[in-house]
Amino acid sequence: MIELILDFVSVNAFLALHPAKSLAEELGVELKLTPMRTTSELSYVKEISGDETPGDRHRRVRAEYTRRDALRYAEVQGLDIAIDGRDAQSEIALRGLLAANSINRGFDYAANVFSKYWRGQLQVDAQEDIEAELSELGLASFDVEDPRWDLEPVKMQLAEREIFVVPTFWVDGERYMGRQHLPMIRWQLERYQGPGPL
Numbered sequence: 001m002i003e004l005i006l007d008f009v010s011v012n013a014f015l016a017l018h019p020a021k022s023l024a025e026e027l028g029v030e031l032k033l034t035p036m037r038t039t040s041e042l043s044y045v046k047e048i049s050g051d052e053t054p055g056d057r058h059r060r061v062r063a064e065y066t067r068r069d070a071l072r073y074a075e076v077q078g079l080d081i082a083i084d085g086r087d088a089q090s091e092i093a094l095r096g097l098l099a100a101n102s103i104n105r106g107f108d109y110a111a112n113v114f115s116k117y118w119r120g121q122l123q124v125d126a127q128e129d130i131e132a133e134l135s136e137l138g139l140a141s142f143d144v145e146d147p148r149w150d151l152e153p154v155k156m157q158l159a160e161r162e163i164f165v166v167p168t169f170w171v172d173g174e175r176y177m178g179r180q181h182l183p184m185i186r187w188q189l190e191r192y193q194g195p196g197p198l
Contacts, residue, residue, distance in 0.1 A: 016179035035094035081118040093124035095149035
C-alpha cells in the first residue's frame with residue numbers, strides 16, 4: 001500500500017496525487033489518502049515593497065523559484081493552477097476527505113477538490129462547496145461536526161509516525177517526505193529489484 005498524506009492548500013501534494021495513483025495502479029497496490037492540516041508552501045508568495053533586505057531577497061527568490069517549479073510540473077501533468085499566495089484554512093475539506101474515504105471515493109474527491117481549489121473554483125473552507133463535492137460522489141449528507149470526521153485522532157497518529165509535512169508518503173514503515181521520492185517508492189515496492197534510482 002502507498003499512503004499519501006496531503007493537504008489541499010499544498011500545491012506539491014496536488015502534484016503528487018496523480019503520479020501516486022498511476023504508480024499504485026501500475027503495481028497493483030492500494031493508494032490510501034490521509035488528511036493533514038499544514039501551511040501552504042506558497043503562502044509567502046507576496047510582493048516585496050520598499051527596500052529589500054537580504055532576508056527579503058532570499059524569501060523572494062525562493063518564492064519565485066517555488067512558483068515556477070510548481071507551474072513547470074503542473075504543465076507536464078496538464079493541470080491548470082493559479083498561484084496567488086493564499087493559504088486557506090482547509091479543515092472542512094480535510095474532514096470531507098475522511099467522509100469520502102468512508103464511501104471509497106477518496107481519490108475522486110481529492111482530485112476534484114484539488115483541481116477546483118487551485119483553479120479558484122472552490123473554497124476549501126466553505127462547507128457548502130465541500131457538501132456539493134461529496135453529494136456528487138454519493139454521500140447523502142455531510143455534517144462537518146460529525147465525530148467520524150474529527151482530524152485530531154489522525155493528527156495524533158501521524159505525529160506518532162513523525163509525519164509533519166505534506167506531501168509525505170508512508171510505504172511499509174518507510175517515510176518519504178516529498179513527491180520526488182516516487183522512483184524510490186517504486187523500487188521499494190518492487191522489492192529492490194535491479195539498481196536503485198540515482
